[in-house]
Amino acid sequence: MDKSKDDEVNNRDIGIARLKSLVERLRDPENGCPWDIEQDNKSIAHYCIEEAHELQHAILLNKTDSIKSELGDLLFQIVFHCNIAENSYGFSFDDIIQDVCDKMIFRHPHVFNKKEEQGKPISIEEVKDNWEKIKSLEKKGSQDSTNFFEDVPLSLPALSHALKIQKTASQSKFDWTDPEEILGKINEEVRELWLASKSKEKIAIEEEFGDLLFSLVNLARKLSIDPENSLQGSIKKFKKRVGESIKIIETEKIPDDKLTDGKLLEIWEQVKKLLKKNES
Structure with missing residues (x-):
């Protein structure tokens, strides 16, 4: 076992290199963790999705410590995938970094390829339109016309x-x-x-x-x-209204046999007015 690798794992002053060393140590064929060693990209693919959802949840709750923790969990998964790719597919962590940097520079010509004669600043809508056009340009010539939607993830x-x-x-x-x-x-x-x-x-x-x-x-x-965000907003609103309605039912001690459709609708409208008043 390379002792320098353990030294790097415990060195808090080397940034991303520490995380890379940690993953390499975990996947060391002789002295690593049996579970980590046997994993491949497919076996752990779902963890990236889980960690991304947990990060989104922390962001929506605006919990700073949780955001930091979940960002770390997601970054660990990415570095783990990079390590597997380096050993299985022949491209390195550095290759991945260079590729994404080149891609982002190419997709932001309004930032990295400005011309002095350029007029007014570009709008957000123009940025979004250009982004899609540039992505389409990147794929032109390499996309199989018989499988036009191949790059859209089924998951x-x-x-x-x-x-x-x-x-x-x-x-x-x-x-x-x-x-x-x-x-x-x-x-x-x-x-x-x-x-x-x-x-x-x-x-x-x-x-x-x-x-x-x-x-x-x-x-x-x-x-x-964004339809996902829009639906999430409606779900959040519905949950809040139901919660407030239950509070009214419990406070007024309304028995189940009195909770007719008409009574429930009356409470619902009462809650809507109350919440609207509180928001204004």
């Missing part, structure tokens, strides 16, 4: 997956020109869902419900709304 949550698919399709002009057209499509899908629900055929209902959701995601994209 994305459904709303994000739909959004990504729509953005990719829009690069080839498969897109609506304005939100009003999509609103017309949504009305059409609502009618089709209503008809399917009347038929009581589950497969048809599920299909039409999916079409409606897909159209709603399209509308969100055109309105520059």
